[in-house]
Every structure is written in C-alpha cells, then in structure tokens.
Amino acid sequence: MYDVAIIGAGPAGASAALFSAKAGKKTIIFENDKSMTNRAWVENHYGVNGIEGPALLELGKKQAVKQGAEVVNRTVVNIDKESEGFTITTEENQQFQTKYVLLATGAITDLASKAGVNLVAGTEPRIKTIVEVDADGKTNIDGIWAAGTIAGVSVHTIITAGHGASVAINIISELNGERYVDHDVLKL
C-alpha cells in the first residue's frame, strides 16, 4: 500500500513526488510522456537560467527518484475508491493500492472525470476544463487531490511546480496529523 500515488510527472507531479518521498511517504508517480512542457523553452523559471522543457522534466523526475519515489511509465486508466484507499489500474491492467491520489495530469481531464471528480470550466488561457478543488487542493472525493494546470493555477512551470509542492505538503500534514515543513540546513 502506497501512501501517495501521483498521476503525472510534469512540474506539478514531480515536485509533489519530491516532497512526498523526502517526507518518508511511500510514493509512486505514473507518467505517459504527454507533458506540455516537452514543447517549452523556459526562460522564466526562478533560479534556472534558461532550460529546455524536456531537460526540466528529466531533472524533476531525477530529484523525486533521488528521494525515493518510484516512477512508472504507464497510462492510468482507472481510479477506484476502496473501503481503505484506492486501487489504481494501468492500461496493462496492473493494479496498485494507495491511501491518497494526487491528480497532476496537466490539461488532460478524462481520468479525473472517469473517477467521478467534479470538473469545472478553466479560467487560464487555452485551458478549457479543470478539476474543482478547495484551497488545499482537495477534490469532491475524499482522498483524491489535484495540483498544477488541472487544478486551475496559472500555466507556468514555477507556479505548477510550486502548487504541486504546496498540495503535497497539505497531504503530508494530513498523514502526519500536524503541519509539515521541509528545511535542510547549509553545513558551514
């Protein structure tokens, strides 16, 4: 049983996986190489002095794996609520059990819709539909959360990555029963 299953390894999903795994949560992230960032040249990501989108995606996944997250290159086709947690099913009919699900599927909403998550009209340019979330990133289904483009934030890597981290901290805090913070100290 995983603590957190993240669908999507774009900036939102990979950033969330980095925080979740670094907090010691058993974390799995599914990815099917459909990130819109594959087409980006990014000059406006704070702290990064110009980077190709594909390179940013690879770096993000490497950071999450370094902290212990498992990356699975599979398309998720079903999310089923169980008495405890959820069953995630891939296109190859592989099944995974998890306590929490974080949707970070970018502009792709079909999986969320199939899982019964409420969808609403998008407000960002070129984003037609998003998942309805509260301020913490919770959807209408207890245990399913959403981050990044699919949660309606501004479609920029620094913002979607930041939102992924923010929602992950909310999930970790709920799992821990107290507010979580992740600070490493410079060894002088």
Ligand SMILES: Cc1cc2nc3c(=O)[nH]c(=O)nc-3n(C[C@H](O)[C@H](O)[C@H](O)COP(=O)(O)OP(=O)(O)OC[C@H]3O[C@@H](n4cnc5c(N)ncnc54)[C@H](O)[C@@H]3O)c2cc1C
């Ligand atoms: C042409 C272009 C140029 C851009 N230039 C910039 C720029 O200069 N600066 C900037 O800040 N932003 C730029 N962006 C926007 C940036 O790419 C987005 O902000 C960011 O990628 C959104 O992150 P995300 O994680 O929400 O979604 P995405 O990066 O789209 O990630 C979604 C992930 O979900 C996965 N996925 C979806 N469904 C499933 C499923 N069922 N199973 C498994 N995996 C699934 C996809 O494979 C993908 O990895 C640009 C975008 C485009 C299209």
